[in-house]
Amino acid sequence: MSGSPVVVEASADRVVVTLNRPDVRNAIDQRMVDDLHELCGTLESDPRVLLIRGSGGTFAAGADIAQLRERRRDDALRGINSGLFDRVRRLPMPTIALVEGYALGGGAELAYACDFRLGTPTTKIGNPEPGLGILAAAGGTWRLAELVGEPVAKEILLAGRVLDADEAHTLRLLNEVVAADDLPAAGHRWADRITASAPIAVRLTKALFHAPRDAHPLIDDVAQAVLFEATEKHDRMTAFLERRKEKK
Missing domain, CATH: 3.90.226.10 (2-enoyl-CoA Hydratase; Chain A, domain 1)
Known part of the structure; x- marks a missing residue:
């Protein structure tokens, strides 16, 4: 060192x-x-x-x-x-x-x-x-x-x-x-x-957190649109629903 x-x-x-x-x-x-x-x-x-x-x-x-x-x-x-x-x-x-x-x-x-x-x-x-x-x-x-x-x-x-x-x-x-x-x-x-969270969701959340106030809410909607199309979003939500079903 x-x-x-x-x-x-x-x-x-x-x-x-x-x-x-x-x-x-x-x-x-x-x-x-x-x-x-x-x-x-x-x-x-x-x-x-x-x-x-x-x-x-x-x-x-x-x-x-x-x-x-x-x-x-x-x-x-x-x-x-x-x-x-x-x-x-x-x-x-x-x-x-x-x-x-x-x-x-x-x-x-x-x-x-x-x-x-x-x-x-x-x-x-x-x-x-x-x-x-x-x-x-x-x-x-x-x-x-x-x-x-x-x-x-x-x-x-x-x-x-x-x-x-x-x-x-x-x-x-x-x-x-x-x-x-x-x-x-x-x-x-x-x-x-x-x-433990989805990396792309963490990245976009950090970017939006520091964005200028007048850029919202448009950039929030655009970022969410990107995440809605991601395979990881579907996979994580499916796993969540399956875990909840198993607990019933």
């Missing part, structure tokens, strides 16, 4: 990626960004559930400050992290962040971009970017308010509040909190729940 900033374990219905820079608490550097873009390309062409975790007891303590210090205007306009995290958010199948320990700055923003976030008692989530003379420009300034509401988002973004696991769970920023040893298994349980 020591040679790569990300370690990928793939199976038929899911991919587990481990952020692997434990010596710098999995700080997100350019190579990690590039490797995650490559993974996104794979998942766009072969959709599967994605689970993201960190090595060494930390999810990701932020962007790589040594690299960040040297970036200038044109680097910011390239959207190095924001482009990646937006791509993660748009992946066809759901994404699950396994947030152990610190998720700060860019690490927090990566977690915000996921559909689900699971934590441990050590989880700490926040955006201390203004203390370094920058802002949370990779989704934090707008995505966080959608997740926890404006008042709490302002406390985190403007006043440096860091949420612990209990606070994040109460706010539903964390969907579940489990012991650190149970975190991988919890992630797979969530993946199992997702993959």
